[in-house]
Amino acid sequence: MIDTSVEIAGVTLPNPVLPASGTYEVDEVHAGFFSPSELGAVINKTIFMNPRPGNPPPRIWETPCGMLNAIGIPSEGLERFLADQLPRLRSLGPPVILSIAGNSLQEWQDLAAAVDRTGSVDMVELDLSCPNLEEGFIWAADEAALSRVVASVVKVTRLPVISKLSPNVRDISEMAVVAERAGTAAVSMVNSYQGMAIDIGTRKPILGNITGGLTGPAIRPLAIHGVFTTFKKITVPIIGMGGIATWQDAVEFLLAGATAVAVGTQNFVNPLTMKEVIEGIAGYVEEAGFSSVRDIIGLAQE
Amino acid sequence: MIDTSVEIAGVTLPNPVLPASGTYEVDEVHAGFFSPSELGAVINKTIFMNPRPGNPPPRIWETPCGMLNAIGIPSEGLERFLADQLPRLRSLGPPVILSIAGNSLQEWQDLAAAVDRTGSVDMVELDLSCPNLEEGFIWAADEAALSRVVASVVKVTRLPVISKLSPNVRDISEMAVVAERAGTAAVSMVNSYQGMAIDIGTRKPILGNITGGLTGPAIRPLAIHGVFTTFKKITVPIIGMGGIATWQDAVEFLLAGATAVAVGTQNFVNPLTMKEVIEGIAGYVEEAGFSSVRDIIGLAQE
Amino acid sequence: MGRHPVYRSATVLEAKEEGRDYLDLLLREPEISQTTRPGQFLMIRAWPGVDPMLPRPFDIMQADPREQTLRLFVKVEGRGTALLKSLKPGTEVKITGPLGRPIEDFSCPSMAFLVRGAGAAAVVHLAEEARARGIGVYTILSASAASRIVCRKYLEPVSTELLIATDDGSEGYEGLASDLLDDLLRRKTVDRVYTCGSRRFARHVQRLDREGRIKGFVFLEGLMACGMGDCHGCAVQKNGQGGYFLVCRDGPHFPIAEVVL
């Protein structure tokens, strides 16, 4: 048997596969698919300090080999989340990553500090990249803003901080460098690409929020490019995602330089995807004659 | 009958549909599909000053609803192009757009001036955005570089200048503003998105050039977003492209704010696409009760 | 625990076109056919490749636990449903289900169904269950014309009374099926009305509900990616209170007073 574990910022993941934030709830409804204890890590849909309703519908639209979403991150708010959801996440077994997003530096800090205080979380992921907020601001698309958030969060928590980067930039690898300098313990990439669709019947934008984020297999070549170019430039690990639909796709990310991978949109298409990806990666590594998943990380770089 | 003509920088196109540079040769081989005289305009594959061989193979790779290419713009060089190809392009009937790319400011100017001198060209398009050049430099991804090229080309030619913008930037609409300020008469968008793919068998990048450009339906939602956001910010016309496969897709671009549209990758899938798009747009405009294609440009903005 | 949704292969047993727009689809699947309850739906994907990418939601019109079959009734709308129409018996498809909240409350003497087009599919399982429990079932089918009336053969056997209204009068009452409902409510004691397939009828039922004449319920449709509360794509505005329900998780049927139509 090969060793499937990987390490991110001192935290050992039993395998390199986790859900992408906002795409798979490890709740009762999902108990019939596979046990969440099989995952490499668990993560929540990004949580804000205060409750938010999310965007008006339509919130999603299918596009060629992908989908647009403008969900707007509905949130029950930190307090209720910590009370109702976190204990369940913690009880599942795998390391717990908590995805948070703030609307101000102060809020980022307050969120991170509160998460730290729970003592039930292994890592915190900063969703710096959702392009759907009414504020229209993408932290990770501005070097100074990105740097400031990461640096101030790092100050208020001992938890390893993962910065989730936006691909809506000139060069995501440069933003990864900025995040690393500011003290991030890992980066995750990519979040969705700004896109939109127009209804030629009504002649209006389809999404309630007008613009949305593109995800799914359509973006995979772009995400692979992001991971590949970033790997050369930073020393902290990368959690790779964007269009993973099969274990082969996940292997592509590992070879490009990702230490772990997240499955997003494909969970909607096939709720067993993550289990299949976990098994497929192990099989590939074994067949290729390696003894550990860690052996294949970044191999395409040479 | 509706009026299908549109105007770009004083040049009247009989209809708003043209090939995207580098994706359809209006030569003898293509004579069996439809007459090039039916096109809104004709355009060459980008020409450089000096002959170039292009990149080593593999140069293309199919991806979900798209393809990567790293052709590297093989070029016969300006001189041979003007002698062998331009007269044929000119003879076809539609306005002639000449796509050029320089490796230095001087070369951009020399190319543009030489093209102007031929007297056989209606507009010149600056391919500022190909991400495949060995030099690794994308003019249109740097505000200063973009501005300088456009401004210097405008100085040496009386021909209307179209700036072909790169989507590999934080916000393509801002780059359009830069190009407009520098004197461009129109912008065309989008060129391909930087991407790559890895062969999990050999564990190496698939393309000879390692990275390539993603095109095809996969990128359409991103391109639509680019056109939609740019339309609000500039007054010069937009030539929209990126993943147009059907007339419905083309209408989406017109509604978003494009004055004309270009078909690229889909020409490889169905060489009749441009003819179908021309007819489809006219049918749509008529059925919707408008009298001119110009009536629907930017309608989704309101 | 058998009620948890599962992701399974199912085999197409029958794919019968009904008119040019409808498809009656019979699938064999041994698990979901046991666990699904009235009011639930499934997601189906029945084509190779990544385009179309997302599975499509359909009500489980009938489930036969002994035969291990599920019956769907599909209106051909776009690309996904066109691909369903080309299915051949023997083909394997992928389904996730049962999804959505089951309808558990049958504590009423009678129910009425006001449905139009393929919306009829949503209430067949419910009508069957109601009838089996001895509850009165009053069914009003609406269509543009006689040839567009669907699911009648499934609803007729379980209906205490089945009424038809067509826009062109080619069968049954010529005019609004909601008139038939009003008339029914005058004639019979009906305390629950389920509606599906027409926003106009839904508004009518909402009005009756608001007036306290019946308790109204509506089956909602809409774009879905996951069908189980993951994507938050299927939001529908809550009435009054603000915020959104998720059609897939909180519905697909709602007390009609609680949603903005």
Add this chain to the structure above:
Amino acid sequence: MGRHPVYRSATVLEAKEEGRDYLDLLLREPEISQTTRPGQFLMIRAWPGVDPMLPRPFDIMQADPREQTLRLFVKVEGRGTALLKSLKPGTEVKITGPLGRPIEDFSCPSMAFLVRGAGAAAVVHLAEEARARGIGVYTILSASAASRIVCRKYLEPVSTELLIATDDGSEGYEGLASDLLDDLLRRKTVDRVYTCGSRRFARHVQRLDREGRIKGFVFLEGLMACGMGDCHGCAVQKNGQGGYFLVCRDGPHFPIAEVVL
């Protein structure tokens, strides 16, 4: 003008599996079947949706202008060819052709074909035409085993001599088909050799060509997007001179001295 490639619908007449990996595909199409010449190919797309996106290139193995048919011989490799395998008679597919340079020069007393696997399909039309012109046709088919020998029934009738080599000796010569070629060249006056389907054989023919013993030609394959010189995706390095040929426009067959294998 009839030689220009056209984009047409064709009807599947027959899609016969040969072994588990091969497909013999007969299409009806009235135009390309008239105009195609030996050495040419077509692009085919036979699935709905945008994924897979690109059409796939295949040699036109046979064309029957009277029956208006085109015959392709397909090795199942990946997604596109798997979809071809599931084609049913009567299905409409889209094809563009004829593509590539026709072979026009038949000024030779005899030709030899050294082909492996589905590579045999590339030379059938050429062999037919050569034979019809009274040119000697020497065919050497190579395969891993007897069960993997394909296109024999198309090549046998038009071959002056047909030789077989299998890796495992289950039929014909046990060993390299290139040995059979060497032997043939000793026995017969053969001045042209066409090879397809094996890089190893191509290298062998290139060597023979370099030594001046024959004039060698190779059919190249490779990824294609357009098939007609638009995309510049199918580049193959020119031998010596630097730069690239396009397989689709300058080939798909090349004088073997001119390309880097």
